Amino acid sequence: MAFRAPPTGLAKHVSNMLKGNLMKKPPVWLSVVQAIPPGPSIIRSQNPEANLSGQTELEQSLLTKPRQTRRLRHSEKHLRTPPPRPRAIVYPEDKLRRQFFKDHPFELSRPKVLVENDLGINRTDFSKLMLDGMHPSEIDGEAVIKYQLYLMTHEKMPERKAYAKATSEFYEIRAKQEEEERAAISNMNNVLQSLQSKKWTQKGLYLEERALRAGQSSQF
Known part of the structure; x- marks a missing residue:
């Protein structure tokens, strides 16, 4: 060696x-x-108090669980010291995201647009769930999570109360969106029915079908 x-x-x-x-x-x-x-070792000592997630003091007090130290058994004291591993980076939204998508699993199947808006600026204001000028289809689960976090950090709401407020507003927006979609489908059906009821539309469909049959028969 x-x-x-x-x-x-x-x-x-x-x-x-x-x-x-x-x-x-x-x-x-x-x-x-x-x-x-x-230094004497190439391995840097880890600072247990280092804030790796960028949380504010208020977010840490709301979302960070106290550490539980485990006492080593007598048979474990002679074991080899485990190699150092990087500490897990935890964001305050992680806990809220797990709870929301556990209660609303179908929100994960909704398509999400990853393209930026016309100004090229992503949304940063979550003081309200749906800002002025926004369409209900722009509100997704991530917006609810950010809005809940805003209520907890700025409005000093408890986690359960902020979750109830954010989800109740979310349900109202989803109901409004579904109502608009039903109205659009109804209008489209009415337009199609009015087109099919006209004589010239039926005549055009008849001539198209006759031309298709004539073309198929000529091939054989």
Whole structure:
């Protein structure tokens, strides 16, 4: 097994190899390591208080659960220390998103438009679920989640109360959208019925069918 010098003695080890002509040219990083020596370990210590999710203090107090420390058993104290792993990045919307789509699974099957609006700016104002000038079809589950988070952080509402308010407004918007869709379908059916009732429409369909039959018979 090859010798691995510790980080603190790496520059000294390479310098000795250069003096003994075991290396012809010094590495490009040697001068940097000599000027700025590394620490005793290449693994950085993790700060347990680091805020990796970008949450504000209010969001942390609302959505962060207290950590539960597990005491090691006597048989586990001699085990090898597990390698360090990156900490999970948790956003405040994650918990709200799981609850919403658990209660509304069919919202996941709705098509979502990923194209930006005409101004090229994504929505950032969630003080209201549906802003002025918006169409009900523009409101989706993600908008409800952001609106619930706004109520919790700015209106100081509890999580359950904010969820009830956001979903109740969401149901009203969905009902309005379905009513508009039913009215559009009804108007379309009326237009089609009026077209089919006209004599010239029926005559045109008859002539089209006769031409299709004549073309099929001529092929054989």
